[in-house]
Amino acid sequence: MENLGYYNGEYDLIENMKIPMNDRVCYFGDGVYDATYSRNHIIFALDEHIDRFFNSAGLLKIKIPYTKDELKDLLNEMVQKVDCGEQFVYWQVTRGTSMRNHAFPSDEVKANVWIVLKPANIKDMSQRLKLITLEDTRFLHCNIKTLNLLPSVMAAQKTEEMGCHEAVFHRGDRVTECAHSNISIIKDGILKTAPADNLILPGIARAHLIRMCKKFNIPVNETPFNLKELMDADEVIVTSSGQFCMAACEIDRKPVGGRAPEIVKKLQDALLNEFLEETNKIWEVTYDSRRVNNIKYRRKSR
CATH class of the missing domain: 3.20.10.10 (D-amino Acid Aminotransferase, subunit A, domain 2)
Known part of the structure; x- marks a missing residue:
C-alpha cells in the first residue's frame, strides 16, 4: 500500500476511508492529535509523542481506548503495512460519535481513533x-x-x-x-x-x-x-x-x-x-496470539 488510513479497527487506502458525520470532530474539532516520521518503517521518538498525545487527551478529558503500549504496538504494526519506509505518521482521537450537542456525550460513547500514513521525508535542514x-x-x-x-x-x-x-x-x-x-x-x-x-x-x-x-x-x-x-x-x-x-x-x-x-x-x-x-534499528517479528493478526513487532537489541 502506498498510503494507509485507519478508523476504529478498519483500514484501507486513505481515499477509500469513510468517517461518520456525527463524529464530534466534524462539528467541534473535539479531539487531539500527534504526528512524527518513520524511516525504515521505524517511528522516530514514538514514546515522547505518545506521552504528549495522552497528556493532551487527558487535559480535554478524552478517554483513549488503548493503553500507551497498545497504541504503540498498533502504530508499529501499521507502518509495516505500507510500501515506503519513509512515512508521515499521524494519529488522533476524537471524543466519539453522537448527535450534535456541545456538552460531552454519555460515558457509553467511546472515543474514535484515527491513523493516517503517507509517504514523506524529513526536511532538508541546509535550506534557510x-x-x-x-x-x-x-x-x-x-x-x-x-x-x-x-x-x-x-x-x-x-x-x-x-x-x-x-x-x-x-x-x-x-x-x-x-x-x-x-x-x-x-x-x-x-x-x-x-x-x-x-x-x-x-x-x-x-x-x-x-x-x-x-x-x-x-x-x-x-x-x-x-x-x-x-x-x-x-x-x-x-x-x-x-x-x-x-x-x-x-x-x-x-x-x-x-x-x-x-x-x-x-x-x-x-x-x-x-x-x-x-530509525536504523532492526525489527524482529514475533507471534502473539492475543492480537487479531497475530503479529507483533519489536526492536532487536544490538
Missing part, C-alpha cells in the same frame, strides 16, 4: 527559511495539541501568499511559537527558547534541541523573548517533527541570522544523526 510575524490571536491552551487548527490554517495561507515558509506568532511583544513549529534563537552562544507554558506546544523536536545543546555545553535559557530579540538574534531556529533544526534567513522581508552557522550546523548534524541511528 523565510518567516513572517503574526499577532497570536489563538486560544490560551496552545499546550494541547488540539484538532482546532483554523488559526494555523489561516496563518499558513498568509505565509504562502507572502512567499514564505512559516509564521511566527507573538502576543504583544512576546514571541510564542510558529503556526506549525517551535521557534528559538541563538544569541552570544546561548540558545533562548520560550518556556513550556500554556502559550506554546511543548515540541518534541524542541526538547531534542535543548538536550543536544546541553550535550554540547551550549547554555539554554527557557524564558520569554521579544520581537526585538528575535530580529537581533545571531540565529533564528525553527523546530518541528519534520524539520529538526532549520535556520531562518528572513523575517517580514528583513534579513536575520547567519551569524552563528557553526553552531547551527553542529546541532543539525547531531540531530540528523540521532534520527538516522534511531
Whole structure:
C-alpha cells in the first residue's frame, strides 16, 4: 500500500476511508492529535509523542481506548503495512460519535481513533527559511495539541501568499511559537527558547534541541523573548517533527541570522544523526496470539 488510513479497527487506502458525520470532530474539532516520521518503517521518538498525545487527551478529558503500549504496538504494526519506509505518521482521537450537542456525550460513547500514513521525508535542514510575524490571536491552551487548527490554517495561507515558509506568532511583544513549529534563537552562544507554558506546544523536536545543546555545553535559557530579540538574534531556529533544526534567513522581508552557522550546523548534524541511528534499528517479528493478526513487532537489541 502506498498510503494507509485507519478508523476504529478498519483500514484501507486513505481515499477509500469513510468517517461518520456525527463524529464530534466534524462539528467541534473535539479531539487531539500527534504526528512524527518513520524511516525504515521505524517511528522516530514514538514514546515522547505518545506521552504528549495522552497528556493532551487527558487535559480535554478524552478517554483513549488503548493503553500507551497498545497504541504503540498498533502504530508499529501499521507502518509495516505500507510500501515506503519513509512515512508521515499521524494519529488522533476524537471524543466519539453522537448527535450534535456541545456538552460531552454519555460515558457509553467511546472515543474514535484515527491513523493516517503517507509517504514523506524529513526536511532538508541546509535550506534557510523565510518567516513572517503574526499577532497570536489563538486560544490560551496552545499546550494541547488540539484538532482546532483554523488559526494555523489561516496563518499558513498568509505565509504562502507572502512567499514564505512559516509564521511566527507573538502576543504583544512576546514571541510564542510558529503556526506549525517551535521557534528559538541563538544569541552570544546561548540558545533562548520560550518556556513550556500554556502559550506554546511543548515540541518534541524542541526538547531534542535543548538536550543536544546541553550535550554540547551550549547554555539554554527557557524564558520569554521579544520581537526585538528575535530580529537581533545571531540565529533564528525553527523546530518541528519534520524539520529538526532549520535556520531562518528572513523575517517580514528583513534579513536575520547567519551569524552563528557553526553552531547551527553542529546541532543539525547531531540531530540528523540521532534520527538516522534511531530509525536504523532492526525489527524482529514475533507471534502473539492475543492480537487479531497475530503479529507483533519489536526492536532487536544490538
